[in-house]
Amino acid sequence: MPNSFRSIGLIARATAVIGNQLFTSDDLQNSQFIYLMRIVETPGITQTQLANQLHVDPSTCLRTVRKLIAHQYVARQTDEHNKKQRPLVATAQGQALYPELQAYEQHILAIGTHGLSAGEQLILEELLGKVANNIQEYQTTQNE
Template identity: 85%
Template sequence: MQLKGENMPNAFRSIGLISRATSVIGNRLFRHDDLQNSQFIYLMRIIENPGITQTALADQLHVDPSTCLRTVRKLIAHQYVARQADAHNKKLRPLVATTEGQALYPELQAYEQHIIAIGTHGLTPGEQLILEELLAKVATNVREYQDTQNDD
C-alpha cells in the first residue's frame, strides 16, 4: 500500500532535525540558568500564557502529562515558576512565572527570534509566509491524526 506523501521522508526528517538542533542549542545556551531538557520552552509558554494550567500546557506542547509535571516541578524548584490558587476552583493550580522567570523572558525571546532568523536566512518574505502556512497545515494534520490514535 502506497501512502500519499510517501516520497517526502526528507521533509519530516528535516523537521525532526530542526526540532532537535534548536533544543540542543537552547539547552546549551540556558544551561547557566539551570534550564535543561528544553525547560526553556515550558518557561516561555508559561510566561506567554499567565495562569495556564498544567493540563493546558501539556496539550499546548504536545507532551505527556507526566513529562510536563516533572518539568514544571523543576521550574518551581529553581523558582522560575509558581502555582497559584484559583479563586473559583480549588482543584486548579494555575502556573505563573516568578520575577526570576520573567527576567529570563527577553533572553528566551531573543533566542527564539535568532533561531527563526537563522532558519529562514535566504528566504524571501513570501517564501517565509508560504513556509509558515505549510508547516501549520502539516502540524494540524499530524495533531488530528494523533488525536485519532489517542482514542484507542
Template identity: 40%
Template structure:
C-alpha cells in the first residue's frame, strides 16, 4: 500500500474484488456463466424461491441490473421463474437442475479463492479479518440503503 494513506482500505478491497471477479469470469465460461452471473446463481441456490427485489438487495445492486442477470440465467437454463401460488403477480426464482449442478463448482472455486486469499494468516488473524470486514460491510450497507432510498451523502 505504498503511497496510499492507511485509511484508504477501499483501493485494496477493490483490487481484490476485481481480481477475483476476473478469475471467476474466465473459469466459469466452461459452465456457461458470463460476467458476474455466478453471484446471482449462488444466492438463488442458497435461497430457492427468492423474489427479484430480495435478490437485488442481497447482492447490493439495483433491481434492473438484477433483472438482466436473472433473464440471462433463465435463457441459459440455470434458473426458472414460477408464479407464487397465492399471488400470481409474484415471480419466485428457483435454480434448475443445470443450475444446481453448477453450484458445487462455484462453491469449490470460492473455497479455493478464500484459501489463497488467507494464505499466511494465522487462524486468529483470519478471524479478526473476517470480523473487521463484516463491520466494514455493515457500514457500507447502511450507506447503500440510504442512497438507494434517494438520499444524498454529505461528504
C-alpha cells in the first residue's frame, strides 16, 4: 500500500513539473497554472476559498495570486455586499490561456489512463475520490 501513496506523489510532482515547463513561456511557474485554472473555473472565488480548494497555505496562495495579478492573468474585484472580500476573476488574458491549460489537463489525463478500460478509469476515479476524502477528513480533524 505505501507504493500507492508514492505513486500518487509521483503523479502530482511529474504533472506539475511538466506543466511548469510547458507554461514557462507564458510566465506561469511554480504551478501557477493550477491556480489560474481554478480561478477561471470558479469566477468570484475568494483567496481563502482558493487556498482551501488547493490545500495550500494561505500565504503561499497570496504570493501566487499576486504573481498572477502582476502578469495580468487575474484581477481582484470588490464585493458589493462585503467590502472585506476581494473575489478573484480571470482577466481576458487569463481566459484566453484557459483552453491551453484545459487541453494540457486532458492530455495528461489521457496519458495517465492509457491502457485502462472505461470501467477501470471509473473505478480509479472512485477509489482516488475516496482516498482524497479520507485524507481531507483526517486533515480537518488534525486542524481542530
